[in-house]
Amino acid sequence: MAALTQAAVGAEAPAARPRRRGGLVPFLLLAPALLWLVVFFVVPTISLASQSLQTGDIDNGYTLTWHFATYADAMSRYWPQFLRSIIYAASATLGTLLLGYPLAWFIAHRAGRWKNLLLVLVVAPFFTNFLIRTLAWQIILTDNGPVTGFFRATGLTNVLQAIGLTDNNSLLGSQFAVTCGLIYNFLPFMVLPLYTILERLDTRLLDAAGDLYADGWNTFWKVIWPLSLPGVVSGTLLTFIPAAGDYINSKLLGNTQTVMIGQVIDAQFLRVLDYPIAAALSFILMAAIIILVAGYVRAAGTEELV
Amino acid sequence: MATTTKATPGDLKLVALTRHFDDFVAVDGIDLVVPGGSFFALLGPSGCGKTTTLRMVAGLEEPTSGQIMLGEQDITGTRAYQRNVNTVFQSYALFPHLSVLDNVGFGLRQRKVADWRTRANEALELVKLADRAKQRPRQLSGGMQQRVALARAIVNQPDVLLLDEPLGALDLKLRREMQIELKRIQQEVGITFIHVTHDQEEAMTMADTVAVMRTGRIEQLGAPSELYDRPATAYVANFLGQSNLLPLELRGAATAGLVTASARGVQVVVDAGQLPADAGAGLQLGIRPEKLRLLGPGSDGVANRLNGWVTDASFTGVATTYLVKMAWGQELTVTQSNDGSARAGLGDEVTVGWDPHQAFVLPAGAD
Numbered sequence: 001m002a003a004l005t006q007a008a009v010g011a012e013a014p015a016a017r018p019r020r021r022g023g024l025v026p027f028l029l030l031a032p033a034l035l036w037l038v039v040f041f042v043v044p045t046i047s048l049a050s051q052s053l054q055t056g057d058i059d060n061g062y063t064l065t066w067h068f069a070t071y072a073d074a075m076s077r078y079w080p081q082f083l084r085s086i087i088y089a090a091s092a093t094l095g096t097l098l099l100g101y102p103l104a105w106f107i108a109h110r111a112g113r114w115k116n117l118l119l120v121l122v123v124a125p126f127f128t129n130f131l132i133r134t135l136a137w138q139i140i141l142t143d144n145g146p147v148t149g150f151f152r153a154t155g156l157t158n159v160l161q162a163i164g165l166t167d168n169n170s171l172l173g174s175q176f177a178v179t180c181g182l183i184y185n186f187l188p189f190m191v192l193p194l195y196t197i198l199e200r201l202d203t204r205l206l207d208a209a210g211d212l213y214a215d216g217w218n219t220f221w222k223v224i225w226p227l228s229l230p231g232v233v234s235g236t237l238l239t240f241i242p243a244a245g246d247y248i249n250s251k252l253l254g255n256t257q258t259v260m261i262g263q264v265i266d267a268q269f270l271r272v273l274d275y276p277i278a279a280a281l282s283f284i285l286m287a288a289i290i291i292l293v294a295g296y297v298r299a300a301g302t303e304e305l306v
Numbered sequence: 307m308a309t310t311t312k313a314t315p316g317d318l319k320l321v322a323l324t325r326h327f328d329d330f331v332a333v334d335g336i337d338l339v340v341p342g343g344s345f346f347a348l349l350g351p352s353g354c355g356k357t358t359t360l361r362m363v364a365g366l367e368e369p370t371s372g373q374i375m376l377g378e379q380d381i382t383g384t385r386a387y388q389r390n391v392n393t394v395f396q397s398y399a400l401f402p403h404l405s406v407l408d409n410v411g412f413g414l415r416q417r418k419v420a421d422w423r424t425r426a427n428e429a430l431e432l433v434k435l436a437d438r439a440k441q442r443p444r445q446l447s448g449g450m451q452q453r454v455a456l457a458r459a460i461v462n463q464p465d466v467l468l469l470d471e472p473l474g475a476l477d478l479k480l481r482r483e484m485q486i487e488l489k490r491i492q493q494e495v496g497i498t499f500i501h502v503t504h505d506q507e508e509a510m511t512m513a514d515t516v517a518v519m520r521t522g523r524i525e526q527l528g529a530p531s532e533l534y535d536r537p538a539t540a541y542v543a544n545f546l547g548q549s550n551l552l553p554l555e556l557r558g559a560a561t562a563g564l565v566t567a568s569a570r571g572v573q574v575v576v577d578a579g580q581l582p583a584d585a586g587a588g589l590q591l592g593i594r595p596e597k598l599r600l601l602g603p604g605s606d607g608v609a610n611r612l613n614g615w616v617t618d619a620s621f622t623g624v625a626t627t628y629l630v631k632m633a634w635g636q637e638l639t640v641t642q643s644n645d646g647s648a649r650a651g652l653g654d655e656v657t658v659g660w661d662p663h664q665a666f667v668l669p670a671g672a673d
Binding site for chain 2: 202204205207208209210211212213215218222223226227
């Protein structure tokens with residue numbers, strides 16, 4: 001009831017709020033963030049855009065020639081890496097959702113006094129550097145390690161190989177390892193938004209659903225899932241977007257067949273030194289993500305939700 | 307009684323129903339038969355186990371021991387969604403992501419009822435909210451949400467409808483309206499209503515039968531007038547309205563249905579028919595404030611009279627409520643109707659009297 005009343009009050013509140021005078025204050029409050037965005041986002045984005053349309057080479061310098069062909073060139077050369085990035089990021093997002101949802105539910109509604117400790121544990125990996133954490137997975141999945149040993153002993157390596165997630169009898173250097181790394185690294189980004197939304201979920205609604213003949217399965221799909229969609233949307237976005245551009249996991253846990261687009265951009269910028277194509281690739285990735293996310297948010301219809 | 311009464315189909319029967327929470331006994335072996343089609347109220351203060359009892363009937367709480375029968379069917383072990391029982395929750399628990407119509411249709415759709423839309427609309431008409439079908443619950447007022455919750459429950463035509471303090475969140479005026487409305491709907495649909503409340507007036511206004519609960523047990527069960535006029539314990543007497551209680555000692559044998567007794571040294575007569583079977587621990591005489599009268603001159607015929615002086619008088623329009631202090635320090639509450647009878651002022655010495663048939667006798671001891 002309290003939640004409902006609050007929601008009702010919240011819905012009516014904006015109309016009643018009086019207009020503040022002193023028009024300068026909001027701008028002053030916005031200024032630091034705006035300045036930050038201009039310096040570190042707008043300027044680099046423009047310079048990147050210009051870079052992507054330049055021709056030349058590193059020794060003689062680049063000149064802006066509005067050379068749009070670089071984009072076509074980039075797509076024709078690197079579309080497999082693009083596609084792979086999207087697929088890996090999507091599988092990792094699905095993986096974090098499947099692992100994170102029950103975990104978030106458990107922490108929110110079943111953990112009792114262990115709640116805070118479990119939340120700290122979810123975030124705990126962040127106390128270690130991203131690179132170090134991923135390197136740790138190299139050790140975990142190493143050929144003579146216990147995990148690989150277990151997978152081999154139970155024949156799971158053969159299963160993974162049969163469905164094409166690994167190429168041989170190892171775990172490391174495979175799609176499987178890259179996706180595991182992504183799932184591991186981005187799990188907290190899924191769990192925290194889900195936890196926030198599930199924790200607020202009024203469990204009396206579950207009583208009501210049960211009372212109205214919904215079994216556990218239907219209660220989940222008809223009540224819990226729709227009410228948790230805002231958390232699912234933010235969690236999947238927070239996972240998918242960085243995962244699509246990630247290059248550490250594919251570099252450290254993958255092989256030449258698992259190269260993601262982030263790795264290509266990294267190589268073009270820092271080793272091949274072909275700045276225009278690197279810039280074009282960055283722009284294409286950005287555009288691809290924006291289109292996918294926009295379509296996704298539209299489909300999820302978050303504005304319809306509470 | 308529950309074990310001997312043969313339940314007709316549709317009766318709800320609780321047999322030695324018990325629920326423990328760790329060491330705490332919330333419901334302590336309740337035996338109860340709620341006849342099909344009746345309006346039944348479970349009345350008691352918070353923590354008396356009434357909501358736990360209701361949740362066990364709904365299937366939301368598992369009994370530690372005991373049985374729940376619906377008609378001839380034992381439903382003790384079934385899950386909430388398997389029972390033909392619906393609940394109107396105290397918090398309404400309307401689904402915020404669904405429209406009013408979808409909320410009302412929820413149960414029907416779960417049961418794959420084809421014409422759920424028609425029936426949900428009919429239920430909304432019953433609660434006079436047909437024009438709100440497309441809105442979200444939070445766009446409605448508290449009273450309307452309450453009616454949606456009611457429609458959502460009765461649309462399923464349950465064998466038993468459970469109401470968990472459904473009017474608790476409403477203001478007084480709306481509550482009165484809803485009490486009448488609920489009663490009307492109950493008579494219209496003919497479903498068994500079990501209404502949990504801590505509001506004695508609400509229970510008495512609406513229910514055919516009221517069970518007063520106390521610490522996990524049923525203290526007394528009966529029609530509202532029976533509970534009010536003939537409470538079996540001081541607890542019931544005080545929970546349902548106000549009572550003036552006096553220690554009572556019997557002095558003589560019954561003559562013409564009346565027994566002579568003494569209350570605080572004053573001789574009184576009591577109705578012999580009201581003496582409890584077990585008077586081992588002593589007796590108490592109880593008189594409701596409105597049954598006490600201020601006696602004017604010419605009232606010598608009244609057998610029961612007590613002298614005191616007025617320490618407080620509050621006029622409410624329909625009546626005046628006096629506090630009359632007795633010689634032994636106790637203050638009796640006297641409510642005198644504004645019917646032209648004598649009034650008294652502060653400090654006046656007065657005599658109060660009552661009809662022996664209008665008083666009740668309780669066993670003393672445990673309150």
